[in-house]
Amino acid sequence: MKNADFLTGITTSGTPHLGNYVGAIRPAVESSRNPDLTSYYFLADYHSLIKNHDPKKRKQSSLEIAAAWIALGLDHENCVFYRQSDIPEIPELTWILTCLTAKGLMNRAHAYKASVQENEEDGNKDPDKGITMGLFSYPILMAADILMFNARKVPVGKDQVQHLEMTRDIAARFNHLYKKLFILPEVVVDESSAVLSGLDGRKMSKSYNNFIPLFDTEKRLRKMIMKIQTNSLGPDEPKDPETCTLFSIYRAFATEDEAKTMKARYSKGIAWGTMKQELFEYINEILKQPRKAYDELVQNPGDIETILRAGALKAREFSGPFLDKIRTAVGIGIIG
Numbered sequence: 421m422k423n424a425d426f427l428t429g430i431t432t433s434g435t436p437h438l439g440n441y442v443g444a445i446r447p448a449v450e451s452s453r454n455p456d457l458t459s460y461y462f463l464a465d466y467h468s469l470i471k472n473h474d475p476k477k478r479k480q481s482s483l484e485i486a487a488a489w490i491a492l493g494l495d496h497e498n499c500v501f502y503r504q505s506d507i508p509e510i511p512e513l514t515w516i517l518t519c520l521t522a523k524g525l526m527n528r529a530h531a532y533k534a535s536v537q538e539n540e541e542d543g544n545k546d547p548d549k550g551i552t553m554g555l556f557s558y559p560i561l562m563a564a565d566i567l568m569f570n571a572r573k574v575p576v577g578k579d580q581v582q583h584l585e586m587t588r589d590i591a592a593r594f595n596h597l598y599k600k601l602f603i604l605p606e607v608v609v610d611e612s613s614a615v616l617s618g619l620d621g622r623k624m625s626k627s628y629n630n631f632i633p634l635f636d637t638e639k640r641l642r643k644m645i646m647k648i649q650t651n652s653l654g655p656d657e658p659k660d661p662e663t664c665t666l667f668s669i670y671r672a673f674a675t676e677d678e679a680k681t682m683k684a685r686y687s688k689g690i691a692w693g694t695m696k697q698e699l700f701e702y703i704n705e706i707l708k709q710p711r712k713a714y715d716e717l718v719q720n721p722g723d724i725e726t727i728l729r730a731g732a733l734k735a736r737e738f739s740g741p742f743l744d745k746i747r748t749a750v751g752i753g754i755i756g
């Protein structure tokens with residue numbers, strides 16, 4: 421197995437939603453089909469331990485996310501699709517990296533700082549109240565995910581850019597201390613991939629609980645779309661597509677020409693009810709087939725398991741020998 425041209429992880433928490441599709445799944449599916457690229461995609465189940473302590477939820481989320489990616493056309497034969505916890509080399513590398521990462525670097529991580537700030541604002545005496553070592557040091561686990569496969573490019577959302585900078589820092593430190601084994605990975609923030617608004621107009625996200633699940637029933641998908649907030653403009657009044665959640669979702673799925681036509685209809689005035697119905701029909705048409713495939717996969721988790729295990733075997737073809745080199749470089753292991 422070759423090292424990764426592209427690599428990205430998906431934390432197994434929550435259920436996949438429309439925002440995940442246009443932001444992460446759709447571009448990943450595209451590169452998974454490119455025969456000239458080696459893409460690694462994995463379920464970051466160790467990352468999900470940080471915030472969620474419910475085993476059932478974690479398992480369900482892994483199942484749903486894996487099923488969604490496969491149902492939406494991920495070419496799991498051409499790319500490397502696996503579960504983080506099936507790769508024991510990752511936690512091993514995590515420890516090696518932990519021992520050369522400055523604590524001060526982790527002190528500066530946004531996620532950790534935000535939790536400290538929350539404690540301070542709540543007037544807690546202990547600024548670290550409720551903060552686990554998992555949350556504190558998770559950028560090191562993420563660095564190990566990436567460096568384990570010497571990934572060149574890592575597509576992520578804006579909130580993850582700092583973690584990539586840290587990964588480069590950690591890799592450079594290893595290269596300097598021991599041996600130049602790691603490529604410094606580049607972050608790829610795809611500005612063109614859409615950021616969807618959710619039911620309340622804020623960014624669609626599981627943390628705001630304003631998301632539309634990808635694979636609910638047709639009936640519930642329609643109901644969700646009908647719930648999207650709009651303003652009180654009447655049917656014939658001109659409307660602004662740029663500030664409209666319905667349009668932001670439509671545009672993320674439609675072709676450029678279709679979006680243009682829809683814009684024109686907004687300026688002439690389109691009734692919210694009509695727009696909602698059309699948006700539902702449009703998205704439903706796209707999701708119909710994948711929904712069927714998804715339901716079938718979720719009913720047969722053994723099939724997903726087989727795919728993930730085959731993926732882990734491929735991934736370990738790279739991580740096994742590479743970890744041996746890393747161990748040798750740090751002087752761990754065989755002495756005779």
Ligand code: TRP
Binds near residue numbers: 561562
């Ligand atoms: N932390 C990432 C997120 O929350 C998920 C992730 C884990 C990841 N390991 C990774 C992304 C490695 C890219 C590369 O979105």
